[in-house]
Amino acid sequence: MEHLRVLVVDDETDMAEFVQGALESLQHRAECAGGKDAFCRQYNDSFDVIMLDLFMPDGDGIELLRLLSDWESRAAVVFMSGKDRSILNAAQRVAKDHDLPVLGTLQKPFTVDELDTVMGRYADVIGKSAKVPAFKPSSQDIKHALAEGQFTLFIRPQARTGTNAIVGGETLLRWKHPARGMVGQETFMPVAEECGLSKELIEFAATSAVKHLSVLNRAGRRMRLSVGVTPKCLSGWKMAEMLEPLCRSEGVDPDQLIIDVPEAVLENNLSKYIDMLTRLRIKGFILSISGFGTGRTALHQLVRMPINEIKLDRMVVNGMAKDPEVRAFAKVTVLVARELGIRMVGTGVNDQVTLDALAAMQVELAQGGIVGEPVEAAQYSIDTGSDVGMAG
Template structure:
């Protein structure tokens, strides 16, 4: 892999040099400036990471973020500030709303290790973050991928946070394009949804994941299988019957299949979605509300559908040890879910520190790179044995 490139913009020259020194020590190619007005001349499309101070004179970090959005920048952003922590969170939200990747936020003063952890996370994930993004896939690319069976499934373990037992996996679709390389689902799924291609993709996901659960079951491994369901598929009134027939035909355990839906999926045709979700539950499937806290839901969303599980979005989890607001939101979400009779899964656990905080807060289950990355089906058993031997 070529040298990773990083740009630091901070009107405090000491901090800019500090970040630059840490990044250079990790073999990044670094440009830094204490003059935000030079940003547009320093910016180029090959940057991997931009470390951006929010509070700067003349041009602030939000204005620079707007510029990056207009340039369709693929760089990952690290926000930093020594002032209002709520502004850091808000900046992260506006960046995510614009489809940008936020690697993390840092409240000044921060430790070398905190910065190193964020940069290490990028380095570890860089192959999937940097390949194939220069040109988004076309509709014909996705149609060819469906026809040529270029999609495949990976599975990320979910762990009981009390006894460390491996209780399930989340099924995650992946795509390696013949010439563009690895393309993230965050890139191709929205395009597929906008062009009526999700039914074919979802059929592949559900069939593959349910068959895998059945295969593991036959070998004596009873893992819950969590399957993400696109809002585009939640308009099919026959979905409960189709999934039930599929599970029975493959020999899967319906009671060990979790259907994950996002908050925003519940916002349009409420009656139709409720019809489908209730009948899925009646047929024995479990229901999870995914990415909780990132959509536009109210408390009403949690009580009008028969959810078994609430998943707290990684946006809050990954900063749990450094951001009091994220910790408060997580704590309240756990308490609320438990009061409503749901278990809670935290996604995006990347450090032991965050794992231990979640244990203290009473979180039921977790998933994340600290425990196990998404992996191929034949890697699960060996990983499980290693995890349980720790």
Template structure:
């Protein structure tokens, strides 16, 4: 199968064909559909790099489809097309980004061929392309920076305090502005520069952690690890060397690994995860609930934290099923002596609910979005003196 694959969903046959013809000229293998259910089947079978979605379909609109794709945690890049006003297209694209989808932009109908070609080939109007070379150049030019999102933990008194943070990468490009990870990670994950990016995030996060320690702020740092870097058995030693270089104890670092990576039936993955724990690193299963792990697998793996996926939190206020799932995950994890972090908490009402359910840690925009290092430090200082987000509340469970 071709390495470049594109799927188009549009109710107009001539538009679908036009898009697919342009993609094939750019070296893509293509599939197309006018039906949302068939579109999802094709995506599952065909494993595309890019999907092109019409915002206005007879049976399902593009926004509904974006919401569904976000719940599926798809990795392919998404391009929107429609004849609606450009402001609506722009808003829909931002919505997709807010949902965590890797949006690459939009094209208004009638479709301008050059803009379509630029977007599906990863270029903008100036010829900029997100690829291994531009990411590597961005690293060399100092265009990447970590932001830090607070993680709060329950105190013995039932209140909450900042216990740590998660390092999240941002690319500040001089002509493209801020480029979020979901725009470039899918492009570089299988290339050697992914390890360079990982080492950059770790090195800067640990250096920042040491600076905060000297300033009197004692917290943990969480860093995400891509599944594609688990090919090297030397990974635990590389990270351990960074910690020693900064004179930081292993238990100050939490490594977040996706559930699908954690449950992979591989002796190499098990080897690496076990050595992480032997070196006292914290290990967290990220996006828990989106994979297919069994209780036996969960029990066998050397994790000490479990992060409940945000898809269960989005509808927690109104969806009884989500409430049952989150409560069950918390109970299961705590019975296995794992701490539980709920991510994606964006309102006080949801905060009160997960608090009453007994979770150990919380992360989300209700507490704070990811912040530059200086802003995070100021926020953490305020909390370190005992200010509370809220007292443990009585909320029906």
């Protein structure tokens, strides 16, 4: 096991000394900080792991998470508490929201073996969270790539949970960079949105998706494809007016094109975008909320949204098996969606157990590794079995 440098933050002296001794018996180096003030004095970038007590008189663990995030800490976090386990689970979600790696939680009192198990996850967790220096394209880079036709459309397949038949897909933009190879849209889309080029990229994606649907229609394979949009695409741009004649000219029905709107865009700005969303619905396009479950959208707000579909975020889908609260949230969301006539999609599905769980909950569609990895649109193959039609 790797020998780690650990800062134990706990105002209970006996507990802090026990943890320090246990860590040293496991060949780690440990220091103790008795609260927020001591933590602020002692913390530096040399610590590999921060063990946080969630309840301290001069500052709770969540407050210290914000400090670690502000300091751009690279240390992994372990939570300790003698309170209800649901609080530990909630703290893990907060840490992930702050992009902090988490080794796990320890319910007080815990044993040396339990501590050893958590610390043993360090190499795996840090390896997965390590970030390669990011490629940050300029607006000129993106303009040049558009002019040179370097962007291409990929499709992540979707399947029915009950039959596993491929019935549609989620489109993704990729940049075939001449020096860096294939670059994902998470790298260039934020820059494009900031400099006003996102509309051109989304128009390219939508046009490519509609043309691909047209090819499938002519082959007798009626599918649906989704296209993600950004805030600037929902304001000040006549998206509906662009999409409607495009679909008509290609022989594609509007309800074959799904407009994916991130939950984060809607949770505070629904009134700003409601007119564009409603017009898209009136013209027959399908509206979907993507990344649902990671924001602050309350379930009762779904009544106000003119949507046809909800995509449960991968964190919710993959958290169902381990976290009773996440599982309860997913079940309630599915129940509300069913009552409102909204279709559910599970994302990030990588194993049969999760796929079966979604089917049991009556989540209609799934996407993820077990269904299929994204492929270039030209290589996208469709299941031609009897169950290829999509429900309304």
